[in-house]
Amino acid sequence: MGAERPGTDLVRVRTGIYHDSVSLMRVSRAAAALPGVEVAVVAMATGLNLDIAAELGFELPAAGPTDLLVALRAADGDAAERAAAEVDGLLAALAARAGGATGGEEPPRTVRAAVRAASGAATLALVSVPGPYAFAEAMDAVEAGLSVMVFSDNVPVEQEVLLKRRAAERGVLVMGPDCGTAVVGGTGLGFANVLRPGPVGIVAASGTGAQQVACLLDLAGVGVSHVLGVGGRDLSARVGGLSTLRALESLDADPATELIVLVSKPPDAEVAEAVRQAAGGLATPVVTAFPGRASSHGPDDLTSAAEDVLRALGVKVPEWPSWPAAGPHAPAAGDAARSGPVPDGGANGASAGAVSDGGMADGAAATGRARVLHGIYSGGTLCTEAALVAGTGGFTDYGDDAYTRGRAHPMIDPALRLEALAAVPPGDAVLLDVVLGHGADPDPAGRLAPAVAAAVARGVSVTVALVGSGGDPQGLAAQAGALCAAGADVFASNALAARHAARLTGGAR
Amino acid sequence: MSLPMLSGEPHVITAGAAVLGEALDAQAVPRTAVDWRPPLSGTEDDLARVLADPRRAAANARAVDRLTSARPLLAGVRPAGEVLDLPPGTFLHAGPPIGWERASGPMRGALIGAVLLEGLAGDAGEAEELLAAGRVRLEPCHHHRAVGPMAGVVSPSMWMFEVRDAEHGGTAYCSLNEGLGRVLRYGAYGSEVIGRLRWMGEVLGPALAAALELTGPLDLRSLIAQALQMGDELHNRNRAATSLLVRELAPALVEAAGGRAAEVLRFAGGNDHFFLNAGMAACKVSADAARDVPGSTLVVAMARNGTDFGVQVSGLGDRWFTGPAGVPDGLYLGAYGPADANPDIGDSTITETAGLGGFAMAAAPAIVRFVGGDVAEAAAATRSMYEITLAEHPAYQIPGLGFRGTPVGVDVTLVARTGLLPTVNTGIAGRVAGTGQVGAGLVSPPASAFTAALTALAREAPIR
DSSP states (O other): OOOOSSEEEEEEEEEEEOHHHHHHHHHHHHHHSSTEEEEEEEEEOOHHHHHHHHHHHHOOOOOOOOEEEEEEESSHHHHHHHHHHHHHHHHHHHHHHHTTTTTTOOOOSSEEEEEEETOOOEEEEEESSSSHHHHHHHHHHHHHEEEEEEEOOOOOOOHHHHHHHHHHHHHHOOOOOSSSEEETHHHHHSSBOOOOOOEEEEESSSSHHHHHHHHHHHHHTOEEEEEEEOOOOTTTTTTTTTTHHHEEEEEOTTTOOHHHHHHHOOOOEEEEHHHHHHHTTTTOOEEEEEETTTTTTEEOOOHHHHHHHHHHHTTTOOOOOOOOOOTTTTTTOOOOTTTOOOOOOTTTOOOOBOOOSGGGGGGGOSSSOOOOOOEEEOOHHHHHHHHHHHHHEEEETTTSSHHHHTTTTTTTOOOOHHHHTTSSSSTEEEEEEEEETTTSOOOOHEEEEEHHHHHHHHHHEEEEEEEETTTOOTTTHEEEEEEEHTTEESSSSSHHHHHHHHTTOOOOO | OGGGGGGSSSOOEEOOOHHHHHHHHHTTOOOOOOOOEEEOTTHHHHHHHHHHOTTTHHHHHHHHHHHHHHHHHHHOOEHHHSSOOOTEEEEEESSSSOTTTTTHHHHHHHHHHHHTTTTTOOSHHHHHHHHHHHHOOEEEEGGGGEEEEETBOOTTTSSEEEEEEEOOOOOOOOOOOOOOSSSSGGGSSSHHHHHHHHHHHIHHHHHHHHHHHHOEEEEHHHHHHHHTTTTSSSSOOHHHHHHHHHHHHHHHHHHHHGGGHHHHHHHHOOOTTTHHHHHHHHHHHHHHHTTOOOOOOOOEEEEEESEEEEEEGGGTTOOOOEEEOOOOOOEEEOOOOGGGOOEEEETTTHHHTTTTTGGGGGGGGGEEEEOOHHHHHHHHHHHHTTTEEEEEEEEEEEEESSSSSEEEEEEEHHHHHHHHHHOOEEEEEETTTTEEEEEEEEEEEOOOHHHHHHHHHHHHSSSO
């Protein structure tokens, strides 16, 4: 019965308490950092979380998804009790914060009740409850005549179709499910970059794809009116572009929008045709970016789409910022000849240089085998784009539903990506994305840098696509600086990053 | 086709990950945060199916509109045998269907009393044998357009309030209130109980009937609305409503009942719950107006028989969905305590079904101690019921909440989503037949009754 296992286990199940997985992950992390604590699991007692705790060797009482599980392993009983008391305090603080928003009265328990509590002031809803429960909350918003962003993933497609049909009847827009980003009249929702206001309206069936385009435009000095996410399945045959068509129509009617960009993974052919026809009937010009779609000049990429937009607006296409690796493992140092001026307001005075294209290839480890490129991504479209542009290596999107069931998105919780990075063999090459903005990790570079430095130290070359704007709260320049100080080559353009990484493995296109 | 959100001042409803809400706070965007929790365990698939039913929103709007627009009028007082479809040897009882075998002490006591009242047996023992042998047919009041408080036993010679819905044309009935303490509805059947019932049939019923002939129908909707503003919640406190009713009836009673007027007025005026039964019939006729709307998830009856708690739902016809009745938590009379309490019993939860009683607790600060709380808790209890109801009553208002309408129209899906169960105020009957009332308090219905109804709604939702 685990007698040989050192330390003391303390397991408690508390009923009638609920907090979301991200909040609880923070409590777990804080508890694990306490003196004498070896393992801390503070989570809702879902099947997945119970499995995790059981695998860690905890003996668990019966509990269900509406119970909160606290499982602690500490050096001794005192340390475990102290940690439990600390966890109680953190949970109490979470509860106080949840209750504080409504000034003493019990907070609303459903979106329906919240709409009523807002007494007509609400303009939209943002739903990020676990996927199996998202439909009810989103439907509340639609039935109340509000547009809704469904951040939740793992929502069944038939529920998505129903929501969107009902939204069409009510004249509102469903953004999502699995909609990671939106900007509505300057308000960033979900993972949202801080973007200057401007004439470009973006319709995004791909969250990180839209973030890449919007950030590049921002770095070039061009702002957006709105970014309307529609969810990654919207342009599939099942969903038929219901939200895309609605979003195009409403941006066309929006006086602030002068040009529309539609960003999506390659859509279903019939749906694409319907969208093309709809776009053709609008008064506002539409530029499409379908990264991965074959075109006459190779696969479309997001960077060339951003450049198309700039040209359509008569704005000069700048040299996209990049930051070469610094320090002892910085093979690209010294070649700053291609460094272009940093666009106005772009990199916030960072010493953006240009990463040499061939520099790091010289540093290839003499392992006798070909370098392999490992794409370790958090953004789905960025991952697809990078894989196509690089044309070599193995790419994993850790933001995919398969990796986020029961855990936070990798833009918030880097644990899975850190594990993957640590597992890259010496001599291979890694390509990572780091996405900044509201909602994302407050210091992603800070959490990645030690693992990047460790990888570089064992002969792995690391390239980062850093998707962010000059206004993002994390600070684009500071994040770039931390990553290149750790030995990574950093690019504002994912496509350029992918080409660079591919060249390092000899697989350049 | 423009979207309002693209041009208006943003105000975001957030439900889910706190980090996304905090990102809005960091942008100084006003928001209303939902304190979201998972639904009742195992309900998510049923919820998804029922919420996807394209009929639901319109069906619920129609059903709850019928419930709140009903205009109950007290039209008359008549013997049960004349107005109810009550064949000889048939008695009605509270709650979902039940037989003698599973009947609790107070239900058995009240049935014994009714057998004695009808002269079908010479004593309690003989009455019990008759009932145990199945010689009396038992049917729920709810199956006969009627409701009865506590045991809710109705036999043909009892007189009933007759309430008509002037808006939708329905009719509902409820027996006359006997007062508190040792009374039939709490399972007492001693000679004082039977004697009082006889007097009610011979004097009280006919006098009230004659008085109502003179006054014409009385507007119960208006009377209930006034009583709420005078501190009643219309289930455990009916003092204001009773006073208003007696005031309406007194002159006509004097004219109609002559020499018996004083004893009738003394009886009605001396029983703070005299109005309860008229109010229950008003609630019943209102809830019945909301029945049988296909696709509606609105609860149209909550009722207990002392063993089971049952609900009926508008979109599910006359089917009952039951769970075990709980034991109320409250204050006890004299030396009685929780060990003497019977599980929850009575059709009086029709008041909560129609947005009164526990749902209107915030209107009745005078009795919050009686039901084990303070004034803030009473307000919180009412406010929490807005989470599980479809509407706010247009006429029944609560002064202490800024004249907000009472929460009305329990939605099965909202119960499952929030895990909040209807707050029910109730009297407590002694568990031993013949004891009578032992206290009053609050009780929680079993969640299983609501989840069973949800499952049935899911089965009947159209396949997409």
